[in-house]
Amino acid sequence: VFEIKRVRKTFKNLMILREMDDTCFPEDSYAPLGLRKYSWWFVYDENNKAVAYAVGCSKKDKSYFLARAGVLPEQRGQNIQQILINERVNMAKSLGLKNVITYTSINNPPSIKNLKKCGFVEWVDAPNYWKTENFISWILNIGN
Numbered sequence: 529v530f531e532i533k534r535v536r537k538t539f540k541n542l543m544i545l546r547e548m549d550d551t552c553f554p555e556d557s558y559a560p561l562g563l564r565k566y567s568w569w570f571v572y573d574e575n576n577k578a579v580a581y582a583v584g585c586s587k588k589d590k591s592y593f594l595a596r597a598g599v600l601p602e603q604r605g606q607n608i609q610q611i612l613i614n615e616r617v618n619m620a621k622s623l624g625l626k627n628v629i630t631y632t633s634i635n636n637p638p639s640i641k642n643l644k645k646c647g648f649v650e651w652v653d654a655p656n657y658w659k660t661e662n663f664i665s666w667i668l669n670i671g672n
């Protein structure tokens with residue numbers, strides 16, 4: 529019943545993205561998800577309403593960065609984050625990249641569980657600038 533699409537970076541989609549992001553990260557300060565480097569994905573329900581989103585970008589070192597994801601509260605518990613993770617992993621593979629990286633708060637059990645289910649492991653060799661207190665770094669090698 530859910531459909532994932534990589535969406536165009538129109539003003540209308542930016543407003544939809546911002547609204548979902550405000551709902552999913554009410555405590556966070558503004559995240560500049562509109563930056564040119566980012567790609568956006570939305571997951572739509574059967575009424576064509578966007579109920580989840582993800583943002584990612586490729587980096588100069590041949591890795592792909594999962595920058596952000598959220599599922600609206602009423603649609604959680606249906607593995608939608610895993611769809612969003614796998615879609616971006618496939619994008620990274622199609623770009624011929626080496627790995628996919630991200631981080632989570634230690635207080636985010638659903639994200640940690642979903643990343644592990646998608647094959648991610650703790651990135652113990654993460655560079656120091658990447659390490660932040662109360663966050664865990666994750667990596668998935670995709671060959672190449």
Ligand SMILES: CC(C)(COP(=O)(O)OP(=O)(O)OC[C@H]1O[C@@H](n2cnc3c(N)ncnc32)[C@H](O)[C@@H]1OP(=O)(O)O)[C@@H](O)C(=O)NCCC(=O)NCCS
Pocket residue numbers: 552553596597598599600603604605606607608609610631632633636637638639641642
């Ligand atoms: C993180 C988020 C995207 C996950 O949404 P989702 O895809 O619906 O994930 P689910 O709710 O299905 O949870 C995934 C798993 O974590 C489990 N889980 C949920 N809350 C949990 C908790 N407090 N403790 C332990 N496990 C928990 C679920 O049972 C599920 O496991 P299962 O598939 O084995 O049953 C969603 O909660 C969200 O948008 N949160 C706010 C924004 C956010 O944190 N984004 C990610 C930042 S990295």
